[in-house]
Amino acid sequence: xxxxxxxxxxxxxxxxxxxxxxxxxxxxxxxxxxxxxxxxxxxxxxxxxxxxxxxxxxxxxxxxxxxxxxxxxxxxxxxxxxxxxxxxxxxxxxxxxxxxxxxxxxxxxxxxxxxxxxxxxxxxxxxxxxxxxxxxxxxxxxxxxxxxxxxxxxxxxxxxxxxxxxxxxxxxxxxxxxxxxxxxxxxxxxxxxxxxxxxxxxxxxxxxxxxxxxxxxxxxxxxxxxxxxxxxxxxxxxxxxxxxxxxxxxxxxxxxxxxxxxxxxxxxxxxxxxxxxxxxxxxxxxxxxxxxxxxxxxxxxxxxxxxxxxxxxxxxxxxxxxxxxxxxxxxxxxxxxxxxxxxxxxxxxxxxxxxxxxxxxxxxxxxxxxxxxxxxxxxxxxxxxxxxxxxxxxxxxxxxxxxxxxxxxxxxxxxxxxxxxxxxxxxxxxxxxxxxxxxxxxxxxxxxxxxxxxxxxxxxxxxxxxxxxxxxxxxxxxxxxxxxxxxxxxxxxxxxxxxxxxxxxxxxxxxxxxxxxxxxxxxxxxxxxxxxxxxxxxxxxxxxxxxxxxxxxxxxxxxxxxxxxxxxxxxxxxxxxxxxxxxxxxxxxxxxxxxxxxxxxxxxxxxx
Numbered sequence: 110x111x112x113x114x115x116x117x118x119x120x121x122x123x124x125x126x127x128x129x130x131x132x133x134x135x136x137x138x139x140x141x142x143x144x145x146x147x148x149x150x151x152x153x154x155x156x157x158x159x160x161x162x163x164x165x166x167x168x169x170x171x172x173x174x175x176x177x178x179x180x181x182x183x184x185x186x187x188x189x190x191x192x193x194x195x196x197x198x199x200x201x202x203x204x205x206x207x208x209x210x211x212x213x214x215x216x217x218x219x220x221x222x223x224x225x226x227x228x229x230x231x232x233x234x235x236x237x238x239x240x241x242x243x244x245x246x247x248x249x250x251x252x253x254x255x256x257x258x259x260x261x262x263x264x265x266x267x268x269x270x271x272x273x274x275x276x277x278x279x280x281x282x283x284x285x286x287x288x289x290x291x292x293x294x295x296x297x298x299x300x301x302x303x304x305x306x307x308x309x310x311x312x313x314x315x316x317x318x319x320x321x322x323x324x325x326x327x328x329x330x331x332x333x334x335x336x337x338x339x340x341x342x343x344x345x346x347x348x349x350x351x352x353x354x355x356x357x358x359x360x361x362x363x364x365x366x367x368x369x370x371x372x373x374x375x376x377x378x379x380x381x382x383x384x385x386x387x388x389x390x391x392x393x394x395x396x397x398x399x400x401x402x403x404x405x406x407x408x409x410x411x412x413x414x415x416x417x418x419x420x421x422x423x424x425x426x427x428x429x430x431x432x433x434x435x436x437x438x439x440x441x442x443x444x445x446x447x448x449x450x451x452x453x454x455x456x457x458x459x460x461x462x463x464x465x466x467x468x469x470x471x472x473x474x475x476x477x478x479x480x481x482x483x484x485x486x487x488x489x490x491x492x493x494x495x496x497x498x499x500x501x502x503x504x505x506x507x508x509x510x511x512x513x514x515x516x517x518x519x520x521x522x523x524x525x526x527x528x529x530x531x532x533x534x535x536x537x538x539x540x541x542x543x544x545x546x547x548x549x550x551x552x553x554x555x556x557x558x559x560x561x562x563x564x565x566x567x568x569x570x571x572x573x574x575x576x577x578x579x580x581x582x583x584x585x586x587x588x589x590x591x592x593x594x595x596x597x598x599x600x601x602x603x604x605x606x607x608x609x610x611x612x613x614x615x616x617x618x619x620x621x622x623x624x625x626x627x628x629x630x631x632x633x634x635x636x637x638x639x640x641x642x643x644x645x646x647x648x649x650x651x652x653x654x655x656x657x658x659x660x661x662x663x664x665x666x667x668x669x670x671x672x673x674x675x676x677x678x679x680x681x682x683x684x685x686x687x688x689x690x691x692x693x694x695x696x697x698x699x700x701x702x703x704x705x706x707x708x709x710x711x712x713x714x715x716x717x
Contacts, residue, residue: 128186128196128207132371133440136387138186142449144438146400147387155396155409162414165407188383188395205379223259236267250286250323251630255293257281263293273304287323287360288630292330294318300330310341324360325630331358335370362630401439458482556628613674615646638663 129137137143139150187195195201197208223245228237234252244264246257253267253274261280269275271289279301283294290304290311298317306312308326318338320331327341327348335354343349345363357368379385386392388399436444444450446457446466458466467480480486489500501508501524509522521529531542531550543550551564564570600606623636640663644652651671653662 134388135439143403144448145403147398147402147404149402149404151404152406152408153402153404157394157413158407158409158411159394159413160398160415162411164401165411165414188379188385191383194379194383194385226256228254234268238266240264240266246282246284248284248286248291248323250291251288251325252632253286253289253291255284255286255291257284257293261296265291271305275303277301277303283319283321285321285323285328285360287328288325290323290326290328292321292323292328294321294330298333302328308342312340314338314340320356320358322358322360322365324365325362327360329358329360329365329367331355331367337367339365456480611650611671612647613671613678615648616668616671616675618646619643638668 129141129143131137131143135143135146135148137148137150140148187199187201189195189201193201193206195206195208198206200206223243225242226239226244226247228239230237232238236249236252236254239254240256242264243259244256245259248255250267250273253265253269255274255276256264258264261282262278263276263281263284265274265276267274268289273286273289273291276291277293280296281293281301282296285292287310288305290302290306292300292302292311292313294300298319299315300313300318300321302311302313304311305326310323310326310328313328314330316338317333318330319333322329324347325342327339327343329337329339329348329350332338335356336352337350337355337358339348339350341348347360347363347365350365351367354370355367356370359366384392384394385396386399387397389397436448436450438444438450442450442453442455444455444457447455449455456467466482468476469478470476476489478486478488485496485498487498487500489502499508505524507521507523509520511519511521513519518529518531521532523529527536527538527540529540529542531544532540541550549563549565551562553562562570619638619642621636622639622642623634625632625634640652640660643663644660648671651664651667652660653664655661
């Protein structure tokens with residue numbers, strides 16, 4: 110059985126009698142933070158110790174021995190004559206039998222468990238209405254769900270507008286669900302993809318794979334050699350994979366993540382004859398350690414030890430000084446105020462030791478940089494309760510600066526508070542200077558990437574629309590010469606006034622459309638007119654064009670003016686028809702009167 114850093118079993122607190130193997134390969138018994146290759150809080154028992162015992166203290170005479178079938182004094186670790194290892198139990202029933210919680214930086218285990226599915230949350234397409242049965246893996250997409258049954262076959266449910274839940278036949282070991290596409294790894298290691306394929310996200314590469322992930326219209330997988338493969342949408346570089354080997358991969362909406370593989374040496378090995386090796390792959394004794402063994406005491410036959418020296422214990426590189434002021438562990442990590450640095454340098458403030466955990470001073474003691482224990486940092490200042498604060502040194506003209514490698518200014522803050530971007534000095538609160546070849550020095554864009562406001566390097570200003578503070582489109586405007594002018598509906602702001610002519614009836618040919626945004630994955634439905642269709646009708650006066658002459662939007666506030674002109678014309682036609690109807694009514698009345706008189710005359714003549 111091998112215990113190595115290939116997986117993690119839980120994150121549960123380990124009891125005092127547990128076995129811990131951290132990510133650096135150190136093994137701890139009775140401690141969760143081993144500082145050496147083997148660190149034991151308690152007594153170590155063995156029938157024989159062989160190796161350099163020069164670092165041992167408290168050696169006593171005697172011959173207490175423990176056979177291979179005897180438990181250590183506290184029953185922490187036990188190896189019986191069959192090679193079975195027990196942790197917390199003197200009667201192991203397997204190669205490794207642990208009585209208690211287990212914690213390790215990695216453990217490789219074969220086999221799997223299966224259980225029923227549970228779903229919760231939004232269910233507008235039945236995506237949480239789970240099927241019956243037992244399953245070994247599950248994946249949730251945007252509005253659809255996938256799972257692997259205990260027999261290896263796939264199940265899919267939820268939204269199916271692109272065939273994303275129409276699962277292929279066969280058996281599979283892994284499954285992933287994206288926005289509207291699905292992926293799975295067959296038992297032979299090959300990939301299968303189905304569903305939406307507008308960016309090639311389901312056109313799977315050849316080869317065999319161990320892991321797969323599905324994002325928003327793109328896909329990722331780990332080949333059996335550990336390298337990454339990506340395909341599909343790549344507008345943010347999300348499917349352009351980095352080099353190296355990896356053990357896990359995940360895909361988001363427009364970003365990707367992977368865990369890089371770290372090669373470790375053997376940490377703990379128990380071979381078939383019951384021998385245990387730490388740092389070695391072929392232990393020749395019951396316990397063989399390649400490195401330093403640390404314990405509070407050793408019990409057993411130490412006759413085989415060499416290099417035993419007498420004298421007081423000394424503080425080595427892996428031992429803290431009496432007050433834990435400075436500590437260096439075996440990995441070269443330095444701790445100040447802590448015995449568990451966890452980084453090349455870790456500084457921990459001491460309770461009651463002052464407000465600063467880290468400080469740099471000039472030769473005369475003047476503080477130049479300090480980090481307070483609450484995380485605030487400052488340069489030549491007293492923090493002022495902000496995360497980071499810089500105070501200008503007397504005589505300096507600049508407080509903060511960023512420069513290119515050739516010394517060219519990028520961003521500077523001067524002592525008087527002026528800010529310069531690309532400028533050698535700022536005589537105003539903010540001075541922005543563009544570089545040669547730049548089209549603009551300031552740009553504000555819409556989320557779809559179109560320009561809303563831009564200042565060109567030649568001083569020209571371009572704006573999609575100017576509004577005054579009240580929010581109405583009138584008040585301020587921009588002339589064709591680039592001047593900002595005051596505008597309004599009064600005649601005093603206008604000249605060359607004449608009737609506007611256009612085929613207003615064309616507005617009646619427009620058709621309301623509904624849509625979903627290309628970059629809006631929420632599925633929200635929008636409705637209105639399409640600017641391109643308005644232009645195709647010949648109503649260019651209602652269309653907004655960008656600086657390149659491309660159709661951009663509509664002048665929605667002018668559309669009612671067109672419909673008003675149509676209504677006015679119809680009103681005139683109605684009034685004309687009404688007048689004609691009045692004349693016809695009068696004529697009909699006169700005809701009816703004449704007909705009545707004629708009928709009366711006919712009756713009189715007939716009576717004679």
